[in-house]
Amino acid sequence: SKSTQTKQSSFSLKQAYWENSLTDQSADQQKTQSSTKSSYLTVISWNIDGLDSDNVFNRLKGLLSLLGKHHADVVLLQELIPPSLKILENIMNDYQFLQASDEDYFTGILIRKDRVQFLQSNIVKYPTTEMGRNLLIANVSFLGHPLCIMTSHLESCKTGSQERLNQLRRVWKWMKEAPGDHSVIFGGDTNLRDWEVKKLGGLPDGISDVWEMLGKPEESRYTWDTSINDNNEIPNSIRLRFDRIFIRTAADGAKLRPESMTLIGLEKLKCDYFISDHWGILCTFLFGASEEQRVTD
Amino acid sequence: SKSTQTKQSSFSLKQAYWENSLTDQSADQQKTQSSTKSSYLTVISWNIDGLDSDNVFNRLKGLLSLLGKHHADVVLLQELIPPSLKILENIMNDYQFLQASDEDYFTGILIRKDRVQFLQSNIVKYPTTEMGRNLLIANVSFLGHPLCIMTSHLESCKTGSQERLNQLRRVWKWMKEAPGDHSVIFGGDTNLRDWEVKKLGGLPDGISDVWEMLGKPEESRYTWDTSINDNNEIPNSIRLRFDRIFIRTAADGAKLRPESMTLIGLEKLKCDYFISDHWGILCTFLFGASEEQRVTD
DNA sequence: CCCGGGAGG
DNA sequence: CCCTCCCGG
Numbered sequence: 082s083k084s085t086q087t088k089q090s091s092f093s094l095k096q097a098y099w100e101n102s103l104t105d106q107s108a109d110q111q112k113t114q115s116s117t118k119s120s121y122l123t124v125i126s127w128n129i130d131g132l133d134s135d136n137v138f139n140r141l142k143g144l145l146s147l148l149g150k151h152h153a154d155v156v157l158l159q160e161l162i163p164p165s166l167k168i169l170e171n172i173m174n175d176y177q178f179l180q181a182s183d184e185d186y187f188t189g190i191l192i193r194k195d196r197v198q199f200l201q202s203n204i205v206k207y208p209t210t211e212m213g214r215n216l217l218i219a220n221v222s223f224l225g226h227p228l229c230i231m232t233s234h235l236e237s238c239k240t241g242s243q244e245r246l247n248q249l250r251r252v253w254k255w256m257k258e259a260p261g262d263h264s265v266i267f268g269g270d271t272n273l274r275d276w277e278v279k280k281l282g283g284l285p286d287g288i289s290d291v292w293e294m295l296g297k298p299e300e301s302r303y304t305w306d307t308s309i310n311d312n313n314e315i316p317n318s319i320r321l322r323f324d325r326i327f328i329r330t331a332a333d334g335a336k337l338r339p340e341s342m343t344l345i346g347l348e349k350l351k352c353d354y355f356i357s358d359h360w361g362i363l364c365t366f367l368f369g370a371s372e373e374q375r376v377t378d
Numbered sequence: 379s380k381s382t383q384t385k386q387s388s389f390s391l392k393q394a395y396w397e398n399s400l401t402d403q404s405a406d407q408q409k410t411q412s413s414t415k416s417s418y419l420t421v422i423s424w425n426i427d428g429l430d431s432d433n434v435f436n437r438l439k440g441l442l443s444l445l446g447k448h449h450a451d452v453v454l455l456q457e458l459i460p461p462s463l464k465i466l467e468n469i470m471n472d473y474q475f476l477q478a479s480d481e482d483y484f485t486g487i488l489i490r491k492d493r494v495q496f497l498q499s500n501i502v503k504y505p506t507t508e509m510g511r512n513l514l515i516a517n518v519s520f521l522g523h524p525l526c527i528m529t530s531h532l533e534s535c536k537t538g539s540q541e542r543l544n545q546l547r548r549v550w551k552w553m554k555e556a557p558g559d560h561s562v563i564f565g566g567d568t569n570l571r572d573w574e575v576k577k578l579g580g581l582p583d584g585i586s587d588v589w590e591m592l593g594k595p596e597e598s599r600y601t602w603d604t605s606i607n608d609n610n611e612i613p614n615s616i617r618l619r620f621d622r623i624f625i626r627t628a629a630d631g632a633k634l635r636p637e638s639m640t641l642i643g644l645e646k647l648k649c650d651y652f653i654s655d656h657w658g659i660l661c662t663f664l665f666g667a668s669e670e671q672r673v674t675d
Numbered sequence: 676c677c678c679g680g681g682a683g684g
Numbered sequence: 685c686c687c688t689c690c691c692g693g
Binding site for chain 4: 130132237238239272305307313315316317318319321323358359
């Protein structure tokens with residue numbers, strides 16, 4: 082019956098999320114993954130391609146499996162759609178959900194409740210977007226550190242360049258104007274091409290690109306890569322670094338420092354499809370002493 | 379019979395050219411048009427849209443009619459094609475013809491033999507053109523003044539911007555490096571947008587845009603204007619100053635000075651079509667004293 | 676030879 | 685959500 086199927090489906094999704102969840106014990110042995118006690122802040126940013134209606138169930142299951150496995154402190158999602166959001170909310174009940182809209186597709190910030198304390202949130206409009214895009218901001222506290230978390234899905238396509246750069250300037254402005262005691266992390270699908278950032282004169286003072294800070298590792302460069310990802314059936318091999326993490330360290334207090342960045346969602350599902358046409362970014366951060374100081378401790 | 383038709387057609391074209399030719403007497407009364415004795419140098423530059431195969435005969439007849447009427451000293455044509463060139467050469471036998479190629483479409487310089495003495499010519503390649511474009515140069519003598527005449531059809535379309543600017547730099551370089559005793563006139567279809575010239579830092583020292591020198595007259599600004607010209611059936615009204623005349627005055631000797639610029643080909647033919655999708659530019663120049671000196675003579 | 680949108684690769 | 689080509693406006 083439909084009812085039985087639905088229950089089975091629901092169970093299957095719950096299982097995908099919870100069966101892979103790391104116990105605190107196993108997580109403690111893996112510094113790039115989160116446990117209740119870890120001092121690492123872990124962040125995932127991922128455009129989950131909610132506009133693609135193919136293999137939705139399998140992809141959602143794959144997504145839940147990876148989100149359960151990594152159990153990140155903060156999850157930034159782009160292209161959420163109402164039905165998927167509802168399911169994620171229902172299953173990932175250890176997270177607090179913030180959403181930037183409730184119609185069409187939108188971004189969300191997921192906060193792991195046992196690790197991160199929610200303080201307040203804000204939705205910033207892009208006045209000239211033609212695609213309903215905006216900036217979602219959450220102020221939170223992590224191990225006593227005030228954090229400003231932001232996500233956005235900047236205007237898409239090459240033709241959206243002008244508007245995209247308007248939006249990027251606005252993002253950077255909000256990052257710069259966040260309270261001085263806050264560390265600021267922006268993660269999202271920027272749709273940026275490198276020449277566009279160059280056109281703006283590069284990153285503004287005080288804002289850094291986490292991928293660059295980590296030495297531009299080639300293996301986590303391209304987050305949209307049709308040489309591997311064939312969800313969109315694009316015959317040409319095109320690789321772009323659409324998804325980016327920016328940080329601004331707090332003026333006072335412990336300094337936020339990126340430790341690692343890896344891509345997730347690289348494995349094909351059994352249905353011969355990827356979870357999304359974008360890879361996800363999994364990023365870890367530490368507060369406090371510099372690398373040198375920490376090593377000599 | 380076909381033979382009769384051809385003869386009639388040929389006669390019709392010859393008539394179009396010669397019947398409108400000004401006599402020296404009437405021309406002397408119109409300073410903007412050329413007579414054998416006039417000290418005005420008259421130049422026409424025109425992209426005659428050889429790639430449009432509609433109404434070819436009528437358009438050629440209209441072209442010949444206008445070229446006969448103005449009887450310019452120098453005619454710079456873009457988008458000549460072999461069959462049209464052959465006809466023009468045959469009928470306009472009072473001109474010497476230079477052509478930049480003999481296949482596809484190409485530019486030409488027509489020199490009125492009783493007024494302008496041909497010295498030499500040169501074809502300069504654009505190494506990276508994807509449209510077979512080049513620069514055609516003629517060194518001539520007009521009333522004892524050495525002149526360097528240039529024409530080109532720079533890379534077309536918005537997408538050709540980068541290559542077009544490469545070509546423009548090359549044109550300007552050749553203008554600057556012409557012998558110091560020569561006045562240099564470039565006329566052609568530059569396909570330029572104003573922002574592109576701005577991007578290059580404006581016109582280089584020593585090179586002037588004739589339309590600007592004449593005070594930017596609004597009535598001869600746009601040489602490609604779909605608000606009037608419907609040859610291309612473009613419903614949007616778009617007006618661009620694609621066709622331009624540049625000059626560089628000689629370092630020594632009499633200085634070349636533009637006197638007037640008007641657009642030609644603005645009238646529709648009986649077949650409800652224009653001669654070209656571009657207007658032609660008719661320009662007059664004078665050598666010698668400045669305006670003030672000449673007036674007080 | 677403008678612009679934008681849609682299809683196909 | 686890449687690119688190019690084609691078509692209609």
